[in-house]
Amino acid sequence: MIAATSKECFVDTTADSPMELDRFELVLLKRPESAPPMSDDEIDRLQDLHIAHLVQQTTAGAIRVAGPFDEQDDASLRGMALYQTGSLERTRSLAASDPSVIAGRLEIDVMYFYCPKGQL
DSSP states (O other), X not given: OEEEOXXXXXXXXXXXXXXXXXXXXXXXXXXXXXXXXXXXHHHHHHXXXXXXXXXXXXXXXXXXXXXXXXXXXXXXXXEEEEEOXXXXXXXXHHHHTSHHHHTTSOEEEEEEEEEETTXX
16 A cells, blocks of 8 residues: 655555655646647747747756657647656746747646656
């Protein structure tokens, strides 16, 4: 059984030694059904702004890793970013400030993601 002991970690109470978990905020980037049509030049410019946003958030320490998806069954899933801001609200605010999200070319799903402490 995994029991919550704080907002920052869980302990597996069935194991001989408890496993602590780090918590991150996972952002899934998806192409909305209602994405506005854009010219290739507009898409290229927006992609440059999107990449610059991800680089800036990574440099600032908010994003641990980010990247695109390929060969997935759901073509609307475009990529993901693993944030570590301490809250879903903060992460949602940062992800929503992505120029591609503002322009309606991407939408976000934000949730917590856990992995063994120190693995990332």
